[in-house]
Amino acid sequence: MIGYKKSALRMAAALAGYACVSFASVSADAQESVHTQLNGIIKQYGGVTGASMTNPDVKKLFDKDGFSDYLADYPVGNLALGYVWKVGMGATFTGHYSKVKIKAPFTDYVPLPDGPVLNPKKTYRIGFVFHGFNNPWLMSLADTAAWEAARHPNVQIDIVDAQFDDNRMSQVIDGWIAKKYDGIVLWPNREAPMGPPVDRAIAAGIPVVSVDRRTSSTKISSEVMGNFYANGVQQGIYLQQATGGQGNLIMNRKDLGSTADAIRSGAFLQTIGKSNGYHILASYQVNSDRTLAFKATADALQAYKNISVVFNAGGEEAMGALDAIREAKRLNSGPGGKKLVILADDDANEVLKEVKDGNIDMVAPYTPLIGDVGVRVVLEHIGFKEGLIKQAPPKLVLTPNLPMITRTKMKIGGIETVTPDEWPYGYGPGK
DSSP states (O other), X not given: OEEEESOOOXXXXXXXXXXXOOSXXXXXXXXXXXXXXXXXXXXXXXXXXXXXXXXXXXXXXXXXXXXHHHHHHSOOOOOGGGOOOOXXXXXXXXXXXXXXEEEETTTTSSOOOSSOOSSTTXXXXXXXXXXXXXXXXXXHHHHHHHHHHHTOTTEEEEEEEOTTOXXXXXXXHHHHHHTTXXXXXXXXXXXXXXXXXXXXXXXXXXXXXXXXXXXXXXXXXXXXXXXXXXXXXXXXXXXXXXXXXXXXXXXXXXXXXOHHHHHHHHHHHHHHTTOTEEEEEEEEEOTTOHHHHHHHHHHHHHHOSOOOEEEEXXXXXXXXXXXXHHHTTOTTOSGGGXXXXXXXXXXXXXXXXXXXXXXXXXXXOOOSTTHHHHHXXXXXXXXXXXXXXXXXXXXXXXXXXXXXXXSSOOEETTXXXXXXXXXXXXXSXXX
C-alpha cells in the first residue's frame, strides 16, 4: 500500500571500515566483473592528493573544496551477498508516479519474495522521504520504492517529498518517530543536516536506511550506496583518452557539501590531476538544476572563447549545458573547429539519446532505480530486530559499478563500454 504526500559531514572515517560483504564471500565470477575492474582503476587514482598533483589549476580547486577528506572516507569494496551483476538483469514494470516503463537493474539484490513479509499478520509502516518529484532521477527513485512495497500486501509505505528543504525532511522524520513507524528510508540532499534526525530515529529503535547519498550519522542502520567514485574516475579516464591530456574545462557541479559533488568531482580531479595540459576556466555549483546549468554554461560561453570540455556531474546538468551550447551555436567551437567534449553522469533516456546522436560524448551511468533495494534492506533490519531474520543486513550495501556508455563500443581503461541501444536501464521520459 502506498501513501503519497507531495509536500510533506560526512560519515566518520571509521564507518568506511565496515565490511561490505557480510553474508557470503564474493564468487569467482565477480572477480572478473566490471565492478571489480573499476575498483582497480579507482585504487590506481585514489592515492592522488593535492600535494601529489602537478596540474596547478586542478590542485587549486581540489584543495579549496577539501575533496581529499571526502574521498578518503568514501567506501569502495565488494558487493554484499556475493552478488554478481550483468547487463540485462532485473524486473520490468511501470513506474507508480512517472507512468514510464522501467527496467530496474538490482531487483534480485538483497532479495525478498513476493507476498507478505516477516510476520504476515502484521502491517509494517515504512516512511520514505526524499526531495524532488519534479526531478526525473528522483521520481524514478520513488517509483522503485513504491514498486517494492506494492509487492508485499502487509507493507504500507508513505512517500514524502521534502522539496529540497532539510528542515522539512527533519520534521517528516520526527513525525514518523512520534507515530512509531517500523522503518525509515531517506534520500538526503546534504550530509550534515540529516545526521541528527537519523540519530533520533535510531535512538527510538527505528531502523533507518539511506539511499544514494550519505548522512553524517555514524549510527545509521545501513547505507545503500552506488558508484559515485567510479563515475568521476570514468569521466577522467575517458577525457584523457579522448583529448590526449589537454583541454580547457568548465565544470557544472552539484550542490557543495553533497556526496554526489564531493565524490564525482573529486574523483574526476584526482584522475586528471597529473595531466598538466588541462586548464579549469570555471567551476559552477548548479545543484542538479537544469535551468541553473543552462545559465552557468551560457555565461561561460560568453566569457570564454576557448572552451573545449564541459564536465557535468549529472544528467540535468548535462542537458542544461547542451541546451546552452546549442543556443549559442557552439557545439563545434573547440580548437580547430572540433566538437566540444561533453561529459555526463546519470543515464536518463534523454541523455542516452544525445549520446546516440553524438552530442554528448559519454555518460557514466548512475541509476536512480535503487529505491527498492533501500526498502528491502530496511525490511530486513526490521526482521532482524523482531528476531525473524538471523543476521542484519550489511552496514554498507554497495550497488555495482556500471560500465560507461558511449556512442560506439570502445575500450577505456581496459573496460569495454556499452552503447545506448544495449542499455535497458534508462530512466525518465525520452525513450
